[in-house]
Amino acid sequence: MKLSGGHIHALVGRNGFGKSSLMRVVFGTQSAEFSFTRYNGEHLQHPFKVKGLIRYLPQFDFIPRSIRLRSFAESYDVPWEKVITCFPSFEGMERMSVGSMSGGQIRMLATVVIICSPVKFVLLDEPFTHIMPLHIDMIKDLIRAEAAGGKGFMITDHMYDHVLDLADRYYYMEWGVTREMSREELLEKDYFLRLR
Amino acid sequence: MARIRGLLLFYRSFFLIPGLILTVCGCYLYYRNAKYDFGVGPSVLGLKFIVFALAAYSAYRSKQLYFYYNLRLSYIQLIITSFILDFLLFFAYFKIASYFY
Numbered sequence: 145m146k147l148s149g150g151h152i153h154a155l156v157g158r159n160g161f162g163k164s165s166l167m168r169v170v171f172g173t174q175s176a177e178f179s180f181t182r183y184n185g186e187h188l189q190h191p192f193k194v195k196g197l198i199r200y201l202p203q204f205d206f207i208p209r210s211i212r213l214r215s216f217a218e219s220y221d222v223p224w225e226k227v228i229t230c231f232p233s234f235e236g237m238e239r240m241s242v243g244s245m246s247g248g249q250i251r252m253l254a255t256v257v258i259i260c261s262p263v264k265f266v267l268l269d270e271p272f273t274h275i276m277p278l279h280i281d282m283i284k285d286l287i288r289a290e291a292a293g294g295k296g297f298m299i300t301d302h303m304y305d306h307v308l309d310l311a312d313r314y315y316y317m318e319w320g321v322t323r324e325m326s327r328e329e330l331l332e333k334d335y336f337l338r339l340r
Numbered sequence: 341m342a343r344i345r346g347l348l349l350f351y352r353s354f355f356l357i358p359g360l361i362l363t364v365c366g367c368y369l370y371y372r373n374a375k376y377d378f379g380v381g382p383s384v385l386g387l388k389f390i391v392f393a394l395a396a397y398s399a400y401r402s403k404q405l406y407f408y409y410n411l412r413l414s415y416i417q418l419i420i421t422s423f424i425l426d427f428l429l430f431f432a433y434f435k436i437a438s439y440f441y
Contacts, residue, residue: 171409173405173406173409190414192409192410192412193412193414194412195412199410200406200409200410202403202406204403205403206403206404206405206406206407207404207407208349208353208404208407210349210352210353211349215345218342219342219345219346219411220342220410220411221342258410261410
């Protein structure tokens with residue numbers, strides 16, 4: 145698998161085929177029997193330890209409950225004003241703790257902050273899950289804007305209408321094996337039966 | 341700075357409460373018994389290691405680890421920092437308690 149800056153890569157496949165595991169291997173927090181990560185010709189054992197290289201949005205809630213919203217954004221080097229610009233509903237909530245927000249709001253905050261992080265690559269594991277449709281469009285616009293600025297994205301989600309709408313490179317994962325495909329080849333897979 | 345705050349937040353999230361409870365109990369036992377015999381010392385220290393190991397295992401299983409991974413902090417860095425802070429706090433409280441008997 146090859147990730148390039150300025151591109152949005154879709155990783156699709158059925159449940160249990162290893163998409164999230166592959167993301168964790170790329171991120172450097174999970175070991176694999178055979179794995180090799182290279183960035184600009186340099187082998188990386190743990191890519192997540194390299195400053196300004198990569199951030200990962202897991203599919204579960206991962207923010208400590210006691211942290212304030214503004215502190216969370218700023219600890220990831222995202223100015224609070226940028227969060228407000230992307231998502232005006234958070235205005236006036238900067239001093240609230242994450243624990244006092246709803247699950248959907250926490251997910252939205254985590255997604256926006258990870259997408260806006262000043263890093264070269266962002267891995268998004270199910271970024272559209274638990275998000276209401278209006279906000280999904282905002283997230284898609286945000287991803288497009290950040291990708292236009294040179295950031296590389298890898299997205300996996302079962303809401304493949306949105307994923308395929310966003311992506312410009314496609315990977316299909318089956319039984320732990322990843323293959324790059326064209327959009328047309330991908331739509332031939334039975335996973336996408338509804339879209340044919 | 342964000343990474344230092346992350347280390348402190350990790351310590352506060354998983355180790356501060358069990359560490360403080362055990363330290364206060366240990367200091368109380370020390371205060372009550374040290375004048376005569378400090379036989380409880382090794383037991384308290386042993387319990388402290390067990391509680392730390394349990395808290396470390398709980399942290400290892402926690403989904404919040406990805407918050408720290410995104411700050412470029414590995415699990416080993418988090419645990420070593422917490423170990424140093426936790427045992428510094430523990431021995432500092434014991435030193436303070438020793439002035440009162």
